[in-house]
């Protein structure tokens with residue numbers, strides 16, 4: 001069981017306040033969606049939640065402990081992040097990439113244990129990458145790279161997984177597949193998403209960011225509304241509950257106003 005809590009996170013770069021007093025909480029089994037227009041601060045927030053960046057103000061706690069005080073290797077056993085565009089420089093295979101997820105469990109020169117191999121194989125299987133295990137990273141499509149990075153993060157066997165737009169290269173089947181998978185695992189999931197309808201369908205709760213501040217937070221029905229879409233994205237939309245799933249579904253009509 002793991003709870004990730006962020007309180008009053010503020011991050012300033014130069015004279016610009018990129019995140020302003022952001023507070024959130026995610027528990028085991030939760031999928032918390034981070035939404036907001038381009039530049040709203042989603043990536044910046046996720047990097048702070050993963051301990052890759054320190055906020056100027058505010059704290060991130062994992063089960064009540066400040067993550068800034070947790071040794072990096074121990075933190076990596078608990079928290080995995082899948083970033084948006086990860087450059088993999090060497091010519092590595094899919095399996096070798098996924099096996100990087102086992103690094104926090106191994107000594108520097110130790111080879112993979114039987115348990116490591118099993119965990120990596122499981123991660124490759126559930127992300128649909130097992131048949132591609134021997135392929136070189138360089139030959140993969142954008143979606144295959146995204147699934148390989150998810151396999152790497154799952155091979156880390158984390159309690160918390162943080163994802164930055166994990167579905168943006170995936171076809172609809174793999175979008176559903178990935179979000180169903182994240183829902184089904186006993187994980188605390190925090191994910192940035194651009195697709196409001198996917199977020200409404202798969203997130204238990206949503207934080208909507210605008211210019212670094214929380215505009216709305218709560219259940220999808222509360223956050224995915226025509227008035228908030230208009231206010232935050234400058235888009236006129238109609239939002240109705242899906243007759244099939246009950247989740248709110250937005251139909252975008254037109255740009256309603258220019259936003260800064």
Ligand SMILES: Nc1ncnc2c1ncn2[C@@H]1O[C@H](COP(=O)(O)OP(=O)(O)OP(=O)(O)O)[C@@H](O)[C@H]1O
Nearest residue numbers: 013014018036037038039040041042043044045192
């Ligand atoms: N290291 C940095 N130095 C200066 N500005 C930065 C830095 N990182 C982010 N920013 C700025 O902070 C703002 C928020 O960026 P961020 O990448 O967090 O937004 P985002 O919501 O993830 O956007 P997108 O939807 O386009 O991915 C942007 O205006 C960005 O230019």
